Amino acid sequence: MNTLKKVIAGVLAGVTMISLAACGGSSSSDGAASSQQGQTVEQIKKAGTIRIATFGDLPPYGYVKNDGTRAGYDVALGNQVAKDLGVKVDWVQVNADGRVDALKSDKVDLVLANFTVTDERKQVVDFASPYMKVSIGVVSPDKAKITSADQLKGKTLAVTKGTTAETFFTQNYPDVNLQKFDSKTQQFQAFKDGRADALADDNTYLYAWAKDNKGYTVGIKTLGEESTISPAVKKGNKSLLDWTNKEIKTLTEQGFFEKAYQSELAPSFTSDIKPEDVIIK
Amino acid sequence: MVLSAIDSATTVLAADSGWTILFTGDNLTRLLGGLWTSVSVAGLALVFGIPLGVVLGALRIMHNPVLRAVLRLYLEFFRIIPTLVILFLFYYILPREMGVQVDGETIAVVAFGLWVAAEISDVVRGALISVPEHQVDAGKALGMNGLQLLWYVRLPQSVNLMVPATINLAARVIMTTSLLLLISVIDVVTVGQQIMEANRMAHPDSAFWVYGFVFLLYFIVCWPLAMIARALEKRAKERNNG
16 A cells, blocks of 8 residues: 555656646645635535545444445434535545545545544544544453453563554553564454464454454453544535534534444444443543 | 265355345345446446547557657556556546546546557557558559548558457456545445445355355456457458458
8 A cells, every 4th residue: 555655646746746837826826724625514505415425344333234325333423414414415435545535635525434533634634523432452351351451461462563552562561472463354363263362453343343252352441542533524624624513512412422322333342332432422 | 076066055055154145135236236337437438448549549650750759658658557546646636636526437437538548549559550561552552541541451451450459458447447446436346345344244254255246247247348359350350361
């Protein structure tokens, strides 16, 4: 994927140079940072549809049911947003790496695709208030349950390369023997085969995994810094950003996220997970 | 041997196995709908791209150096840059720079069409210059002009050289439509992935069946192309050999 990004970056540099040469000074006029970007709430209402980017392959957050309709926690929020705006949703399915560009190029008005807030992303899109939280969790067998990170000293922990879990344990717990894998499938398989005492990854994935695999519990639910998942709008779309912030606040007060948790997420998680482990109150 | 094969086949085809997923809900219609997207994008790209490519290919045998250089540049642009990057460029970057919004399927047809035209132009150029020079001279002796030489002398004698490469390209275009999720167009492979992920828990083995079915669909589309190519080549050969 990195090589692809390099190729794209190279091509873009070339295209930018050509377009700069071709357009001369004309491109400087749209540089004013304070101006409204993207569609305003009024324009969306007038158009009658809001275009929302979402995943189509990540149950229980965003997926497509066998009858062809979209479902999941992100989708439930999108449907509610459209209802409150009085418009229809035009779902645009994206990959993880298409989310920023879909906003930048005005392909969508809103991104609801398990979009974790990071400093790098804040530079290029505007995040509204969060509607979900995620952090590192540790799953272990019921027979030898691990409930605190100190218990892991001298034990083997399975992680996937490049994840926040790997970075966290390398920096904070050098006494833990990390066993690093290339893919999630591999790390889970190795862990099930007994090649590691525990496994660390995003807690939201682990809750669902523990549900499918009897005899395992997410003993440590949160470790290290907590990240949040937020709706995102085009950088500078103040109109929609303000509206979305207000909407999230109202929905939180009305208990919408708790209901959405119960209907969309709870069936996929183990029964010991409580709404407050995932949603924001 | 045969019996045990049948035995394992019945186990695989048991009612709770992953193949049932293909017929659950609207999945079959959705897969066929995805296939239609792939086929119509590829089909339109070929319908627009091939004639354009033939014209460009014919222009490339002319002696104007500027024209040749420009067309060569066009060809190399589409041949060197990966299709993935071209789609990204046409869908995300160009509208941003130019302030126009075009839907993903149109973008796909345009980007694939220009790619087809570039590849075809080289196929046509190669085939046209392979026609022996004395044939062209004979045409000139009859007083034909440039266009007549192309239409009555060069094209009929080189068209059978163009067919295999063109059919190859058509099959490649159909298969490259699997990249279309990048620009949010839902093709048959994406529908397959949606189905696999939605049924991950109930049917962990659905990947085998869904991908197997998608393979079958691609085969059904591409096999006739191979048959057409064979028939066309045969006809051209018979005609040329008198």
